[in-house]
Amino acid sequence: MKVKLTKNQQLVLDALTRAETPQTAYNLLDELREEGLRAPPQIYRALDKLLELELVHRLESLNAFVICAHDHxxxxxxxxxxxxxxxxxxxxxxxxxxxxxxxxxxxxxxxxxxxxxxxxxxxxxxx
Amino acid sequence: MKVKLTKNQQLVLDALTRAETPQTAYNLLDELREEGLRAPPQIYRALDKLLELELVHRLESLNAFVICAHDHxxxxxxxxxxxxxxxxxxxxxxxxxxxxxxxxxxxxxxxxxxxxxxxxxxxxxxx
DNA sequence: ACGAATTGTGTTATGTTATTACATATGCTA
DNA sequence: TAGCATATGTAATAACATAACACAATTCGT
Missing domain, CATH: 3.30.1490.190 (Ferric-uptake regulator, C-terminal dimerisarion domain)
Known part of the structure; x- marks a missing residue:
């Protein structure tokens, strides 16, 4: 069940791990511009994968994302x-x-x- | 606790009452164009009021709205x-x-x- | 009945969130 | 190593929501 994340997926996961609060896709994009990410699909695609792996959660009422806190x-x-x-x-x-x-x-x-x-x-x- | 709704509020409430499924604000706008509604704020303002009165609910995971089903x-x-x-x-x-x-x-x-x-x-x- | 205050309306413009489409690249596997 | 699946980069656009402003209607106290 161990999965190797790609560069973009890891960047997004790390950004969410550093964040104290939920981040929108565009927050993440701003945060990761200096790492070379430039367009929304790069963020959304990474998020889709991380959601699928249940490493992050989407908060529907905020349209934002958080790192998964523990082993639920x-x-x-x-x-x-x-x-x-x-x-x-x-x-x-x-x-x-x-x-x-x-x-x-x-x-x-x-x-x-x-x-x-x-x-x-x-x-x-x-x- | 009886409240008289304004024209726009009533139009939006009626449209949601007719709808079988949740409607987005833009669905409602399209539906109500022939009644004279032209711009998103007209819909969102009516929805805000109806939400406050708990006559409708917002579904966060759909960004859409439904009529309140019963006396909850x-x-x-x-x-x-x-x-x-x-x-x-x-x-x-x-x-x-x-x-x-x-x-x-x-x-x-x-x-x-x-x-x-x-x-x-x-x-x-x-x- | 009057004026002030509040609430609602109409409109334009803009901000925010998310996806489509397409060309190219990377990595796995037979 | 050819083929396939997955990932990437990019531009354009779609979908959802709010800001700001001028004006109209309604309510409320006197």
Missing amino acids: HDQGFSAFSICEACGKVSEFSPQEVAGLLQGWAAKNNFVAKSTTIELRGHCIRCD | HDQGFSAFSICEACGKVSEFSPQEVAGLLQGWAAKNNFVAKSTTIELRGHCIRCD
Whole structure:
């Protein structure tokens, strides 16, 4: 399951690893211009691959991307809290929530391929 | 709590009521051109108001809008399943999920102002 | 009924996010 | 080493969203 990343993929992954907060594709493009990246598709293509490998996550409510925080992979399920003041994101893996949503889906004849859970609000430091 | 909608707000609400599937702002603009709407701000302003009144919901993973399905208002919490084949959306209100997420937030010193839950997948008819 | 304040409208322009299309390059594998 | 799949670079464009400004309609207090 080990995969060797290409140069652009590694550049984008590193940029997201350095970032304290979610980055948009255009943030990343600006950040990586000096590394030779010039156009949006270079960023989006790298992001697509990293998303597929689940090394990064997309935050739908921000149109932005974050590095995957930990080894939730087995659980295939992440939720995020997003502080609207400082921008910091926490990733967590609420198994019971997954179960409940799965239960709803089963009852309602829906097959979920992916689930987005994002809490917007304030962390304690920003209250 | 009864509010009289303005002409543009009513036009947008009606268009979303007629729609079987989520509509983007530009879909709505096209739909409502013959009613005299010409520019994006007219749509977005109406949508902002309707969102504030919770008569419509925004689907973050689609950048699109749906009519609010029922009286979840008291519960202040909605989740959505989105069929990627037919586009149909179901809205539901998983109270226990709300409780679990609230519990996580409390433990982690996070104050959630709003929560997005969206399941992407296939409904039974599209399997 | 009046004027002030608030809310909504119409419009142009622009900002932001994402994709299409196509030509070239790189690396794997038979 | 030829062929194929994957990745790259680039320009152009599509799709989603907001800023700014002038004016109109509505609401509210007196």
